[in-house]
Amino acid sequence: MSYIDFLKEYGHRFLDGTLVTAEQFFLATLLAICIALLAGLMKLSRNRLIRGVAVVYIEFFRGTSLLVQLYWIFFVLPLFGLTFEKFTAGFVAVGMNLGAYGAELVRGGIQSVPKGQWEAAYALSLSPFKRMWRIILPQAFVNMLPPWGNLLIELLKNTALVALISVSDLMFEAKQINGSTFLSAQTFGTALIIYYVLARFVVTPFMRWLERVMRRKLGRA
Amino acid sequence: MMDEDFSQYPLELTGDDIPMVRFSRVSKRYGALTVLDNLDLDVAAGEMITIIGPSGSGKTTVLRMLMTLETINEGVIYVDGKPLTHMEKCGKLVRADRRYLRQMRAQIGMCFQHFNLFPHMTALENCMEGPVQVLGMKKAAARARSEELLELVGMADKRDQHPARLSGGQQQRVAIARALAMRPKVMLFDEVTSALDPEVIGEVTTVIRNLVDKHNLTMLMVTHQMGFAKDISDRVCFFFDGKIEEQNSPEELFSNPQKERTQQFLSAVKEAG
Amino acid sequence: MPFNWNWAFTWEILPKLLHAALNTLLAAGLGYAIAVVLGLILALAQRTPSRAVTFVIREFVEFIRSTPLILQIFFVYYVGPQFGLRLGPWTAGMIAIGLHYSAYLSEVYRGGLQAVPKGQWEACTALNLSPAKTYWRIIIPQAIPSALAGMGNYLVGIFKDTPMLSVIGVAELMHTANAIGSSSYRYLEPYTLVGIIFLAISLPTAALIRIFEGYVRRKLGLK
Numbered sequence: 195m196s197y198i199d200f201l202k203e204y205g206h207r208f209l210d211g212t213l214v215t216a217e218q219f220f221l222a223t224l225l226a227i228c229i230a231l232l233a234g235l236m237k238l239s240r241n242r243l244i245r246g247v248a249v250v251y252i253e254f255f256r257g258t259s260l261l262v263q264l265y266w267i268f269f270v271l272p273l274f275g276l277t278f279e280k281f282t283a284g285f286v287a288v289g290m291n292l293g294a295y296g297a298e299l300v301r302g303g304i305q306s307v308p309k310g311q312w313e314a315a316y317a318l319s320l321s322p323f324k325r326m327w328r329i330i331l332p333q334a335f336v337n338m339l340p341p342w343g344n345l346l347i348e349l350l351k352n353t354a355l356v357a358l359i360s361v362s363d364l365m366f367e368a369k370q371i372n373g374s375t376f377l378s379a380q381t382f383g384t385a386l387i388i389y390y391v392l393a394r395f396v397v398t399p400f401m402r403w404l405e406r407v408m409r410r411k412l413g414r415a
Numbered sequence: 416m417m418d419e420d421f422s423q424y425p426l427e428l429t430g431d432d433i434p435m436v437r438f439s440r441v442s443k444r445y446g447a448l449t450v451l452d453n454l455d456l457d458v459a460a461g462e463m464i465t466i467i468g469p470s471g472s473g474k475t476t477v478l479r480m481l482m483t484l485e486t487i488n489e490g491v492i493y494v495d496g497k498p499l500t501h502m503e504k505c506g507k508l509v510r511a512d513r514r515y516l517r518q519m520r521a522q523i524g525m526c527f528q529h530f531n532l533f534p535h536m537t538a539l540e541n542c543m544e545g546p547v548q549v550l551g552m553k554k555a556a557a558r559a560r561s562e563e564l565l566e567l568v569g570m571a572d573k574r575d576q577h578p579a580r581l582s583g584g585q586q587q588r589v590a591i592a593r594a595l596a597m598r599p600k601v602m603l604f605d606e607v608t609s610a611l612d613p614e615v616i617g618e619v620t621t622v623i624r625n626l627v628d629k630h631n632l633t634m635l636m637v638t639h640q641m642g643f644a645k646d647i648s649d650r651v652c653f654f655f656d657g658k659i660e661e662q663n664s665p666e667e668l669f670s671n672p673q674k675e676r677t678q679q680f681l682s683a684v685k686e687a688g
Numbered sequence: 689m690p691f692n693w694n695w696a697f698t699w700e701i702l703p704k705l706l707h708a709a710l711n712t713l714l715a716a717g718l719g720y721a722i723a724v725v726l727g728l729i730l731a732l733a734q735r736t737p738s739r740a741v742t743f744v745i746r747e748f749v750e751f752i753r754s755t756p757l758i759l760q761i762f763f764v765y766y767v768g769p770q771f772g773l774r775l776g777p778w779t780a781g782m783i784a785i786g787l788h789y790s791a792y793l794s795e796v797y798r799g800g801l802q803a804v805p806k807g808q809w810e811a812c813t814a815l816n817l818s819p820a821k822t823y824w825r826i827i828i829p830q831a832i833p834s835a836l837a838g839m840g841n842y843l844v845g846i847f848k849d850t851p852m853l854s855v856i857g858v859a860e861l862m863h864t865a866n867a868i869g870s871s872s873y874r875y876l877e878p879y880t881l882v883g884i885i886f887l888a889i890s891l892p893t894a895a896l897i898r899i900f901e902g903y904v905r906r907k908l909g910l911k
Contacts, residue, residue: 258886261851261862266883269875347754354756365759378766386755386763393754484810521816531811535829535908545815548825577909597815
C-alpha cells in the first residue's frame, strides 16, 4: 500500500483523533491557567496555611508522574465516589498537572515586576485586589508569556497520555491503526508529524502573536 | 573574497628602521558603517602610544584588530616587520589562516575594560594558564614567573583569591600580570580604567606607569584619562570618524591642538571634569 | 468495590513495587546517561561553522522536543520489526527516552555555553589558547554551573517519564502496578503506593540537586 493510499484509507481517523487531541488541549489549557493563577497567587500569600496548601499541591503534582496521576484519577477516585468519564479524567489530569508547573511561572512572573510598581500602586491607595489585577498582573503576564509558550507545548505533548485510558485522541487512533495494519512507520510517523505541525505551526505562532499583542498593549513594542 | 589582491603591500618590511607595529591602509566596515577608514599608523619599538577620541571614532577597533579579535576589510597590519593579518603564499600575500594567526598573535598581549579574568581560577592560576597551556612551560617555572609578575603589580598577597573576591582595581592588576606572563612584545590597554571606581583608578595607572618607566615594551592604550595620557605617552593620536585627525607629542597636542575637532573634544572633556 | 485501604494487601505488594522501583531507577539512569552524552554531541554540532549541519541538527532537536515521548517510544519499538529489526522493550525504551532527553539537554548545554560572557572568549584569544583548550579549560567549566540546574530538572524529569515505558512492557513501577491491579482488581493500593514512591524519590533528589549546584558554584569560586 502506498503512503497516499494509506492516507486515503485512514486519513479521516487521523483527523478525528486530531480533533479530540485539540479538544483535550483546549480544555486542559483552560484548567491549567485557572489552577496556575490560583496556586501561584496562593503561594505568594502572607497566610501560612494558604501558602502551605499551594506548596503541597505544586510539589505533589510536580513530584509524581502525570501517568500516575491520570491512572489515580481514573481508577482510584471512583472508589471515593468521584467518577469521571474518561474524556473528562483525561483533560482534568493533564490540566491539574501542568497547572502546578504554571503556578511557578505565575509566581515568578509576579515577582519579576519591579518593587517600585508595588510601591507606586500602594502610594495611589489602590485596593490590594486592584493593585494585583490592574497594575501587577498585566506586567507579570507579559513577562511570563514566553515560558508559557514552552509549557503549552509540553501540555500538548502530554495530552497523548490520555490515549492510555482509551480517550480516542490522535495517539489512540495511531495505536489502533497500527494494531490493524502493522504499518508502524506510516502510522506513528504520520502522528508524529501532526503533533509537530500542531506544536510548531499552531501553538508557537499563536503564542508569539499573543506576546506581540500584549507588548503593544503595554507600549513595549 | 578569493580574488583579493594585496600585491601593493610588501611581503615583509625591510630597512633599518622597522616599526614594531605598522597599520598600512587598514579599513574596517560593519555593513555600511565604516569604523576605520584607510588607517596608516606606525608604532616604534618601545613606544607608548595613546589613542583618544569620542566614542564611535574607531579607537577600540584599532586594538581589537591588532589582537586579531576583528577581521580586517582592507589593508595589512605588520608586527615586527612581518604581516600579522596576512601570510605569504607562492610569493603573494593572502589572508592568514588560523594557524598563522595563532603563531603571530603570541607577540601581542591585551588588557580589557572588563578585565575578563577567568572566574573559576585564582589570580595565580589565571596568570599561569597561558604559560602552561600555550607556551608549554613547566608548572614550577610558570608559577615562579606568575608570582614575580603578581609581585610587580602588587597583588602577591591575593594570589590565591578568585576574581569574585577582588575589587575592580585588583582584578585589572591581575589581568595586567596575566597578559605580561606571555612575554608579549606589544601590550594593548583597552580602556582599562573605564569600568573602575574613581578611587581605585590610581592603583592601575601606577602599574602601567611602572611598566613604561622600567620596561621596554611597545604599548598602545585607549583611554579617557587625559591627564594620565599626557603624563606617560610618547605620542597621542586623536581619532575622529575612523581616521587620525591629529597626532603629536602629548605636550603639543594637549596644550596646542591644531585642528578644530581636537580643540572641541579637549574642551568638552575638560568641561566634564 | 468500596473504598477501604487493605494493609495486608499493602504489605504483600510493597516488596514487589520496591523491586520494580529499582528497574525504574535503572531505566532513568541509563536513559539519562545516553541523554547526557548525546545531548553534548547535539549541542557542540550546532556550533560548527557549517550552516547546513547547524540547521539540520536544530530542526531535529525541535522535532524531538515538539512531539510526545509516548509516541516516540511506540515509534522506536514498532518500526524496527516492520523492517526486520527487532528491539527488546528495554533497548527500544532506552533509545527513545535517551534521544528525547538528549534534545532537551542539548538546549541546556547551549544555554550554558551562551551564558559565558563574550569577554571570556576574547581573553582566550588574547592569551592565544587553542580552541580545544578554550572550550575545555575556560568555557565549559563556567558553563557547568548554569547548566547544572537544567540538567538536574531533566534528571528528575526523565525519572518521572519512565512510567511511559510500561506501554511497551518494561517491567518498571507502573507496569508492575498495572499487573497487580489487573490480577487483583485492587487499584487503590498499587497506584497510591506508586505515587508515594515517586514523591519519596523525586522530592529529595530535587533538593539534593539544588545543594549540589551551590556546592559546585562555590568550588569553582564563582560565588
